[in-house]
Amino acid sequence: MKLLFVSTPVGALGSGLGGGVELSLYNIAQEMMRRGHDLQIVAPAGSAWDNLPIVQISGNLQIIAQSLEREAAIAMPENSVLANMWDYVRQVEDEYDLIVNFAYDWLPFYLTPFLKRPVAHFVSMGSLADALDQIIIQISQQFSGTIGFYTAAQAATFPELTPPIYYLSSGIDLSLYQFCSEPKQQLAWLGRISPEKGLEDAFAVAESTTIPLKVMGKIQDESYWQKIQQDYPNAPIEYLGFVSTKEMQRVLRECRALIMTPRWVEAFGNVAIEALACGVPVISYSRGGPASIIQDGETGFLVEPDSIDGLIVATKQLDRINRQTCRDRTQKEFSLEALGERFEKWFVDILNFQP
Known part of the structure; x- marks a missing residue:
């Protein structure tokens, strides 16, 4: 497969600002490459992690979701790195089979119907914002099987998700x-x-x-x-x-x-x-x-x-x-091999479900 991973917009990869999702992205990327898949990562400027193939995108970082109120309006800063990253995705999507979103943010879900390539959304946190809940539920209904979570306990915080729902856990080297x-x-x-x-x-x-x-x-x-x-x-x-x-x-x-x-x-x-x-x-x-x-x-x-x-x-x-x-x-x-099996199956299932 040719995979395009799109990172979190709250911080550069390797900075620690993205929390556990940084480690998850890193480990999944390494294992997908070991399995022979072609991979590119889109991430904020300043990202650097070993020999991972990263396209760095400039712009202002997104505010972390945990700091916002549930009813807060969707907002992005001027010259948003989130918007810039997904503009890049739009420009290059024809080169890939599957786009994999690691951002816990409203914009990638909203853009999903407008992209030509399927998008797998790995949701990295539980329910925090009403607007994000709504769009995640909407995408689970409209694009079957494209929503993945770490655990069932996490997924249970989102009401009315449409199955199949993938529980992918995590893994480390x-x-x-x-x-x-x-x-x-x-x-x-x-x-x-x-x-x-x-x-x-x-x-x-x-x-x-x-x-x-x-x-x-x-x-x-x-x-x-x-x-x-x-x-x-x-x-x-x-x-x-x-x-x-x-x-x-x-x-x-x-x-x-x-x-x-x-x-x-x-x-x-x-x-x-x-x-x-x-x-x-x-x-x-x-x-x-x-x-x-x-x-x-x-x-x-x-x-x-x-x-x-x-x-x-x-x-x-x-x-x-x-x-x-x-x-x-x-x-x-929780080995990388076990992690790779779960994610590879999810990616293949999404591609097989495409009309």
């Missing part, structure tokens, strides 16, 4: 994650630092248990970050910044557990499978995607949402978890 059987007395928290990620609850766990917490990720909301530090001055925290996969897994693998504290319905949670790949159990609120990844009591613990006490109790039971079981589950379900 397991060779990049080294197993560690003997961790240090420390915990980890990974992700974008913004209110919907609930980082303050992990601070509370660190403060209560006195177990050091390693924090890694892009600071997306500086005022939120400053407030957490002020609210938990005695928490044993070390912020390591937004680091490479190599550095992240070096720290993560030596942790007793990864703490996940989502305030919203997390679509998946790539950080969970990154932790499991290192043999690190995951303690998470039982909300959204993580609940489909973690086997409670076997690869970590699922805790009542927003229960800090539940997180603390779980940290005291980590000796029950076999770290090798965590690694084995990742190899079985």
Whole structure:
């Protein structure tokens, strides 16, 4: 197949601004190329990731959907990189069999009926905006089977989707994650630092248990970050910044557990499978995607949402978890090969459904 991947417009690939969808796009692209498909990626200027074939498009970045109200009007900045990326798509679409949209934004869905080539939409978040919900539902009705999600829990936040709906999960290059059987007395928290990620609850766990917490990720909301530090001055925290996969897994693998504290319905949670790949159990609120990844009591613990006490109790039971079981589950379900099988089947199904 000749595939045209269109990235998120909220940040350059490799910047961390796009969150988990950046890693998903990267891994899917690598696996599709390994399988022999021709691939081009359209992404904002400044994108750079290994040897991926990227066309860089200039323009002003899109505001992240999480920061907007549900009833907010659709808006784009002047000289929008989102509009510029899709204008480029329109110019080159005849060269490709399938366009794959990774942007959680209204415009690509709206443009779908006007394009000559089919568009596969990989939806990277749960329901956040009424206008976007409406257009996603409309496209699911009009273009059968072209909407894909990470998990059923994520898809359930959108009302009245028309089947077939594809649940594609995620996957990682397991060779990049080294197993560690003997961790240090420390915990980890990974992700974008913004209110919907609930980082303050992990601070509370660190403060209560006195177990050091390693924090890694892009600071997306500086005022939120400053407030957490002020609210938990005695928490044993070390912020390591937004680091490479190599550095992240070096720290993560030596942790007793990864703490996940989502305030919203997390679509998946790539950080969970990154932790499991290192043999690190995951303690998470039982909300959204993580609940489909973690086997409670076997690869970590699922805790009542927003229960800090539940997180603390779980940290005291980590000796029950076999770290090798965590690694084995990742190899079985979240390898690049498994990811590639799911996405390749979806792409072929879409092309076969075309009139």
